[in-house]
Amino acid sequence: MSWDVIVVGSGAGAMTSAVVAADRGLSVLVIEKSDKFGGTSAISGGGIWIPNNHYFAAKGGKDSYEKALQYILAAGGGKADETKVRAYLDHAPKMIKYLEDVSRVRYAVAEKYPDYYQHLPGALPGGRSLDPELFDTSTLGDELQNLRRPSASTLLMGRIAWTARDAHVAMARERGWRFKILGLMLRYKFDLKWRKKSKYDRRAGLGSSLVCALRASLLDRKVPLWLKTDFRDLVLDGDRVIGVRVEREGRALTLMARRGVILGAGGFEQNQTLREKYLPQPTKTAWSATPPGNNTGAALEAGMAAGAATDLLEWAWWAPTIAVVGEDKPRGVFAERAFPGAIVVNALGKRFCNEAQGYLEFGDAMYKDRDATGGRNVPAWCIFDAHFRFNYAMGPLMPAQIMPDSRLRKEWLGSVYWKADTLDELARQIGVDPAGLQDTVAKMNDYALTGKDTDFGRGDNVFDRYYGDVNVKPNPCLAPIRKGPFYAMRMDAGDIGTKGGLLTDAHARVVRADGSPIEGLYAIGNTSASVMGTAYPGAGATIGPAMTFGYIAAHHIAAAA
Ligand code: FAD
The missing domain is CATH 3.50.50.60 (FAD/NAD(P)-binding domain)
Known part of the structure; x- marks a missing residue:
């Protein structure tokens, strides 16, 4: 059995090469x-x-x-x-x-999606990242x-396809985001012919759209x-x-x-x-x-x-991940680290980087600083309060205004998220130094007021702010952590490929x-x-x-x- 070209794998690159090779008149497997x-x-x-x-x-x-x-x-x-x-x-x-x-x-172009290193020469505030229709x-x-x-995590309500541009409108809570979501839900619901065939949307978005098209x-x-x-x-x-x-x-x-x-x-x-x-x-x-x-x-x-x-x-390609019981692979945490009012700390209760930076740098920091902190950034812990929990998603936890704790799966408590009335108690539950955590939260609460993270500059550039909340001032990536109960989620040093x-x-x-x-x-x-x-x-x-x-x-x- 022979062909001109054999392509091993069926990811986007492999299928692109097969399309082009076929168009150039070659036989391909x-x-x-x-x-x-x-x-x-x-x-x-x-x-x-x-x-x-x-x-x-x-x-x-x-x-x-x-x-x-x-x-x-x-x-x-x-x-x-x-x-x-x-x-x-x-x-x-x-x-x-x-x-x-x-x-x-x-x-289509995701015009607002900035390059990740805004401090470097030649970076653009948007225009180079393309998003599948x-x-x-x-x-x-x-x-x-x-x-x-x-x-399921990449679909709206676990079933409905959307583009990254739509998802961003919802995550950044831009004007009209509720209508956008409602529109997507109605389009899904009233596609009655397809509903009879499948619980999934007729349409595919994101990577699913790309590989289906190829x-x-x-x-x-x-x-x-x-x-x-x-x-x-x-x-x-x-x-x-x-x-x-x-x-x-x-x-x-x-x-x-x-x-x-x-x-x-x-x-x-x-x-x-x-x-x-x-x-x-x-x-x-x-x-x-x-x-x-x-x-x-x-x-x-x-x-x-x-x-x-x-x-x-x-x-x-580092990306911090959250393991969710019952799911076959952990979820990458790409956007939520930038939402105002969540911080990530190590076992000493200390932040070790700008949480809102790109996922590769975040993952690298989990390893990079291990000599200084005795390997204590792996795992890291994401900490937030009841205000954050009400308003924003974190990993599999949808905002409590949509999905309160009483509706979360029982086995998630103590495996996906931890919860306590005080920061001290939370720190003890997850094995983080309570004094270190108190100190870090106090500092962050000050930064939220001034809008200036003098440790790591979170929210200082357009990329950080891409996933910030446009309604939060003066810095869309910073908000205080003070309203109990307090929450923690474990972040592992994950990846999205080598x-x-x-x-x-x-x-x-x-x-x-x-x-x-x-x-x-x-x-x-x-x-x-x-x-x-x-x-x-x-x-x-x-x-x-x-x-x-x-x-x-x-x-x-x-x-x-
Ligand atoms: P793959 O797409 O994994 O394809 C490799 C294929 O080869 C697989 O199907 C595999 O089964 C097959 N294969 C492996 N071994 C063999 C073998 N021995 N014989 C035959 N077949 C084999 N990157 C971006 O650029 N943009 C994004 O928006 C983006 N979002 C991401 C979101 C998530 C949640 C994740 C997990 C990753 C994301 N990435 C993104 C990263 C990106 O998906 C991967 O880096 C990329 O898809 C890798 O492409 P690939 O062709 O090398 O591998």
Whole structure:
């Protein structure tokens, strides 16, 4: 059995490469280990970070190649390779324009979503992050049953699809947010025909929209996608990769690839042994917000065995997570840390960073400061009061005005959240130093009055304030913690995928330590070391590059006739 190209994995990058390869006239097979397509991409926000995109330009937005280059290189901690960054900036806008023109993929610009490092040169206050439009899943037909379903946490009321732009209006409590939610609920409720078929919305949003659109585009092109096909190893002819060995429903098969193999099989976040080998400690697969069992690093190990160099293996796309009993994976805490009136402390009761900063930096701080504090930032504890609890969500706890404590699942008390009438009592319950916590809360209450967090500058820039409450003054990210009962939730040092992997060049070819490419082998997404170095420049900086280098790889294979 042979094809021109074999694509391993069915995340957004992998499916993008398959669409482009098919359009370039190549025969393509996509193989996916699980019984569902979409990978982590399917449960993600689906945001893609594309500097100089045509959506922003069409709205009169101003961006430039040079600005974006300056920004990424400044953010990348000296680990972003300029040649690859340039390849990204050259191709990312073309990639999304191409998909918009020829496939079912549809995006809109999230104009208000700021780049994450506002202090760096070249940062924009919005315009580079793109948000998927809703996708009508009824057009997928029977294939819909093979979709990796989005987590309930990313759906309104656990069922209703929305865009990140809609979600932001509700979270920031912008004018008209109640009407927005009501409108979405009514649209769902009165879709009576679809209601008879499914409790889920007919429409998919976020990452679900993206992978559905890509899957539909593959169906349009009659590109086969084999589920339950586990990539085990590469087939080499001398130094050249010519195929893959897989296990498919209990049978070992060898599949030949005449032109190339594209590894888009995610990172190694679901492999405890590899986590212990490469990531900072302590670390657990159970802290990862990615689908359990999917991304176990088989592609990384096969690439290394074929002689590939690696980079950034000690890095993940960090994000603090909250474990919820009864759910198969923990929830990433992306937005709530910025809401006014919640703080995050370590075992000493001390804050250790700006809670509102990007999730990668937050996770990094959980590890980074461990020498100073004796490893006490893992786990960290999010603390808030009854006022916060009434008004805002935190992890699975919807605001008490919608879901009071009496309606929360009983087993969550003492496992998902802790509650006490006083801060001292709360601190004792969770093993945090009570005096340290009192001291921190007193300081934060002062900062809420002045609007100035003199420790970490929370709320001082437009990115922090993106998830603040526009109605809270003087600083939308700061409010006092004083009204009992008081609450705590445990935050683990989680991730949304690993960031390091096989070293690749500007064509997405896997390279050896001397820089020479391994012929026939390409890697994209979290199977490859991130083009962004150690940074997370903006929302969509993992899937944007995965799709772009998928696009680049397919064109490179097609051109190398
Ligand atoms: P995946 O999308 O996980 O795809 C890899 C696929 O390969 C999987 O389906 C897996 O089953 C398959 N596979 C693994 N091993 C094998 C094997 N041996 N054989 C065959 N198949 C195999 N990033 C953004 O850029 N924007 C966002 O908005 C965003 N939001 C997020 C929200 C959440 C809640 C989470 C958890 C993550 C989010 N991320 C976001 C991160 C992003 O989803 C991932 O970094 C990205 O999807 C990884 O893409 P990938 O193609 O490398 O892996």
